[in-house]
Amino acid sequence: MATLRIKQITTELLDIPIKRPHQFSTEKVADKSFVLIRLELSNGVVGIGEGTTPGIWWNGESVETMKLVIDRYAAPLLLEEDPTQNERLLQKLNRQIRGNGFAKATVEMAMFDALGKTYGVPVHQLLGGLNREKIPVRWALASGTPEGDIEEAKSLAGSGTYANFKTKSGKETPEDDAKRNIQIAEGIRGQSTIGIDPNGSWDRITAMKWMDAFFDAGIDFLEQPLPPEDIEGLALLSAMKKVPVMADESLGSVHDALRLAEARAADIFSLKIHKSGGMKNTVKIAGIAEAAGISCFGGTSLESSIGTAACLHAYASIPNLDYGCELFGPGWLADDPVKNPLTIKDGYILVPDGPGLGVELDEAKIEQYRRAEQKGVLIR
Ligand SMILES: [Mg+2]
Known part of the structure; x- marks a missing residue:
């Protein structure tokens, strides 16, 4: 040939x-x-x-x-x-x-x-093959009010689509954000759980002050509470050993992954194929996490079924995806530019198995x- x-x-x-x-x-x-x-x-x-x-x-x-x-x-x-x-x-x-x-x-x-x-062959075979055929998927609650978020979470958790959730923070003051998240977590207790993502908008004192309350409310993880550059602050929060601390904006390259691991600044890495320059780098980052005893979470840049399929091929090929994923992009868009959109069912998103990306x-x-x-x- x-x-x-x-x-x-x-x-x-x-x-x-x-x-x-x-x-x-x-x-x-x-x-x-x-x-x-x-x-x-x-x-x-x-x-x-x-x-x-x-x-x-x-x-x-x-x-x-x-x-x-x-x-x-x-x-x-x-x-x-x-x-x-x-x-x-x-x-x-x-x-x-x-x-x-x-x-x-x-x-x-x-x-x-x-x-x-x-x-x-499907792309995951080019990345080492499958560790799993489906991945637990979280939905992001972003209705604008805690009551709306609680209602949405309860309705979705009972509908056979998404079982667990994430909230966005950073629009209100950190103090109000913290209280709102605890209200949501308490409101769905026994049925579902949330992780919190302030996109780097909180400060060290706020995060530390509320850590015990987050733990008591059963919050699954605290994602990027501090600005991306504050690795030392993330290390302080991780050392509290309360709610697991996730690095997202702080983690882009494989070098970032090594720095975070060395600084013990994260319990979980949020993987994202775009921020890390592709599927191959994402798999490399998961390898650094594996060696450092850090768990991985399959993050999203809110892709359609095209980019989400690529994320799935990478995430499904790594062994330490302990926290599932948030690949809800195809369910969040009003339309999908493919003939065969991905399937989200019973709290899981299925990995496509057609040739290439499979879409x-x-x-x-x-x-x-x-x-x-x-x-x-x-x-x-
Ligand atoms: Mg994030």
């Missing part, structure tokens, strides 16, 4: 509505933007991938920066390269483009999809949600 080559890389922006406005610590959003990538090989196989972020506030990248970085810088480095040399190509991108993990993860996703389709684009929906100024024009 002639050596495979990457022949063409194209990108386009999509804006897909969400079911209900979602309150992050910094902004409320009503739709979600994506960069869709198509990577064509010399054998005619087209791999797809998707880049998305919670927002530019999260780590400085946006779908617009991802599109620019892929079109202008990453694509020229990859054309005519051999896609089977995945690791070498990722190193090439890293040497020539600093940072921009979300953009790199998007490119890697399309490469893995194309390779899986070429070999006729198929719905071209009519891509046309429908393509960003207005790009309608009719596929930008190289």
Whole structure:
């Protein structure tokens, strides 16, 4: 067989509505933007991938920066390269483009999809194979009021979809946030549980002061309570041995993972393929966690079924995913740009088993949600 080559890389922006406005610590959003990538090989196989972020506030990248970085810088480095040399190509991108993990993860996703389709195997087989066929999945409560969140949690927990939950904090004062979370945890006690994610918006004293109350309320974990740079503060909270402390924004690269492990600054790593530059790096980070006795949680950048499938292939291949995942993106969007959306059932999300990512684009929906100024024009 002639050596495979990457022949063409194209990108386009999509804006897909969400079911209900979602309150992050910094902004409320009503739709979600994506960069869709198509990577064509010399054998005619087209791999797809998707880049998305919670927002530019999260780590400085946006779908617009991802599109620019892929079109202008990453694509020229990859054309005519051999896609089977995945690791070498990722190193090439890293040497020539600093940072921009979300953009790199998007490119890697399309490469893995194309390779899986070429070999006729699901991507998880290219990452070491399955440790599990389905993963417990949490839903994010973000109705805006504790009463609304309690009602939503009770209704979902009884409906055969999501069994456990996460809350977002950071819009109110840390003190009010803490009280609200305890109210929600107490309100659903016996039926379900929550983890708390203030997205780095609290301070050390608030987190320490409320730790005993969080523990008593049965809260599962405290995710990134402090600013990403405050590794020492996270270590102080972890040392309390109360509610497990999760690192999210503090953890991007494999080097971050080693630093956090050495500083004993996290009990749990929130994995995310985009922030870490792809599935391969995510699996490497899980390896560092495994050696350090740190558990993993499968985080989300709120992907559609395309990016969520990529997350699932990576997460399902690692052994220490002790806290399940939060891959609720496909259930949160009002529509999904694939013909075969992922399945969430009885508190679990199922790992797709078709070739590549295992999802198929719905071209009519891509046309429908393509960003207005790009309608009719596929930008190289
Ligand atoms: Mg988070």
